[in-house]
Amino acid sequence: MMRDNTKFIFFSLFPCLIYIFLTQAFPIAYGIYLSLxxxxxxxxxxxxxxxLNNYIELFYDLRFINSLRVTLIFFIFALLIxxxxxxxxxxxxxxLKKGRRIITALLLIPFQMTPVVSALGWxxxxxxxxxxxxxxxxxxxxxxxxxxxxxPSLVLPSIIIYDTWAWSPFIxxxxxxxxxxxxxxxxxxxxxxGASEIKIIKLIIIPTLKSLIAVVALIRGADIIKAFATIxxxxxxxxGYLSEIINLYCYYVSFIDLKIGYxxxxxxxxxxxxxxxxxxxxxxxxxxx
Amino acid sequence: MFNLVKIHKSKLKNVLFHLxxxxxxxxxxIPFIGMVYISxxxxxxxxxxxxxxxxxxxxxxxxxxxNFGKYYLNSLIASGGAVLLSxxxxxxxxxxxxxxxxxxKGIIEYxxxxxxxxxxxxxIIPLFIMFRxxxxxxxxxxxxxxxxxxxxxxxxxxxxxxxxxxxxEIEEAAMIDGCSRLDVFLKINIPLASTGIAAASxxxxxxxxxxxxxxxxxxxANAKTATVAIFNYMQFEEIQWGPLMAAGICITLxxxxxxxxxxxYIIMGLTWGAVKG
Numbered sequence: 378m379m380r381d382n383t384k385f386i387f388f389s390l391f392p393c394l395i396y397i398f399l400t401q402a403f404p405i406a407y408g409i410y411l412s413l414x415x416x417x418x419x420x421x422x423x424x425x426x427x428x429l430n431n432y433i434e435l436f437y438d439l440r441f442i443n444s445l446r447v448t449l450i451f452f453i454f455a456l457l458i459x460x461x462x463x464x465x466x467x468x469x470x471x472x473l474k475k476g477r478r479i480i481t482a483l484l485l486i487p488f489q490m491t492p493v494v495s496a497l498g499w500x501x502x503x504x505x506x507x508x509x510x511x512x513x514x515x516x517x518x519x520x521x522x523x524x525x526x527x528x529p530s531l532v533l534p535s536i537i538i539y540d541t542w543a544w545s546p547f548i549x550x551x552x553x554x555x556x557x558x559x560x561x562x563x564x565x566x567x568x569x570x571g572a573s574e575i576k577i578i579k580l581i582i583i584p585t586l587k588s589l590i591a592v593v594a595l596i597r598g599a600d601i602i603k604a605f606a607t608i609x610x611x612x613x614x615x616x617g618y619l620s621e622i623i624n625l626y627c628y629y630v631s632f633i634d635l636k637i638g639y640x641x642x643x644x645x646x647x648x649x650x651x652x653x654x655x656x657x658x659x660x661x662x663x664x665x666x
Numbered sequence: 667m668f669n670l671v672k673i674h675k676s677k678l679k680n681v682l683f684h685l686x687x688x689x690x691x692x693x694x695x696i697p698f699i700g701m702v703y704i705s706x707x708x709x710x711x712x713x714x715x716x717x718x719x720x721x722x723x724x725x726x727x728x729x730x731x732x733n734f735g736k737y738y739l740n741s742l743i744a745s746g747g748a749v750l751l752s753x754x755x756x757x758x759x760x761x762x763x764x765x766x767x768x769x770x771k772g773i774i775e776y777x778x779x780x781x782x783x784x785x786x787x788x789x790i791i792p793l794f795i796m797f798r799x800x801x802x803x804x805x806x807x808x809x810x811x812x813x814x815x816x817x818x819x820x821x822x823x824x825x826x827x828x829x830x831x832x833x834x835e836i837e838e839a840a841m842i843d844g845c846s847r848l849d850v851f852l853k854i855n856i857p858l859a860s861t862g863i864a865a866a867s868x869x870x871x872x873x874x875x876x877x878x879x880x881x882x883x884x885x886x887a888n889a890k891t892a893t894v895a896i897f898n899y900m901q902f903e904e905i906q907w908g909p910l911m912a913a914g915i916c917i918t919l920x921x922x923x924x925x926x927x928x929x930x931y932i933i934m935g936l937t938w939g940a941v942k943g
Contacts, residue, residue, distance in 0.1 A: 382766060393822070396818065401781055408788060489925035490698065491893060491918040497914055498698070498914060596937055655783055
């Protein structure tokens, strides 16, 4: 009986583990190796083992430093605004007695939509300088039209607004699930004691949802660092390099300039970045419990 | 007028609250509704703001005059193939990880979780070189291999949740009746978890279907998927608005319909089971 199980366990797990090894573990190891070489894919390109030189070069590469800065700005503002808007939406949905099912179903659309499609939609339908909805609106109330995605001071806010539109409903629905888990008696007791709405939020809702907010921040934060398709679609990193996040830069280096070795070092760097962020949040989670 | 004054204050508050809900949901719906609207406008009236007659012309153009249908099919093959392969690999693994305790179990579970953290480009650069070597570039096999890698960890993580809900007693009874472990897995667990398996598979399918970056780098013509091909309608700042939006709606509408059908699994899926919706 026991031996039978061992065999069953082995044959159930083995194919899957081999697959993960071949398509994830090995490529990452190979990626680390590539990041230590000077390989370019051009016809004259040679590959030399140069140890950590690529990583050292990163710190002198102004375009890389810029991409880190852009990623950081995008990360901080998008994450904070999405959590704030999501929290507000969640409380609103919680108070809604009728039609919650329909509204939550509709709120799935922004984040379940294909990202490339929604980004194309925003680029052409909302942000287009000539025919976009935002400029039509500004025009109709007599304000000057803006070039949302090509004005250096507006490009990042515009991308952050798009991201908030797409992902704050996700945060709202996650937090709503948490809110539904809080016993109703707790709110009633607080109201009988004369606690104001703000006090209820501060003393009951935020403390109970703390670890849930951390989980959501973990997931969203990692996805923001991993962002690529939407910014590629909306601006391609422009104007100049003003919206070039780290992954976009990695893409240009690896597949446009064909500097595979140097590109791999950026890829490994962003993996390390995400892992560090993950560890930080896990520490917060463990501390909170 | 007199009645209006009489309306109870809380009732007014209620009306205002519902207005607030409707307007905020409305704001979230505008981009999608706008895209549908533009896709239905006749090509010549795209830039007029009058609401004229609506037509399916752009949709016919997309599928008849341009070869978008081919790329659409490519998306279907790559995503569907990846889901099938992931189920073959993932179902037994997920079952074993829920039913048995053994050495290294924790490590193996975390291994599948870590795959969520890997940025696409970190894996694509070495995969690109490996695919060149294996002649997998721009092929269906290549895309299926890459997408399976993307979803297999997710699928296992989700399937565990569903297998866990199946009572052990049913299995034990069947085994006393002479069923083997394999029979129990195939004839009891898979049918009983079928709703969950379907939900997790569809979610995994949307991850592949919505992907852009793998297809952008690993395909060029033959196996190019719809999310990359849609850029054909937008070259050198000359945008074909109608077809662009029509193609976009064709890509995204099935996903939206699936999502609404699977409403209660979506949040659970996107948080890998951390939040039970």
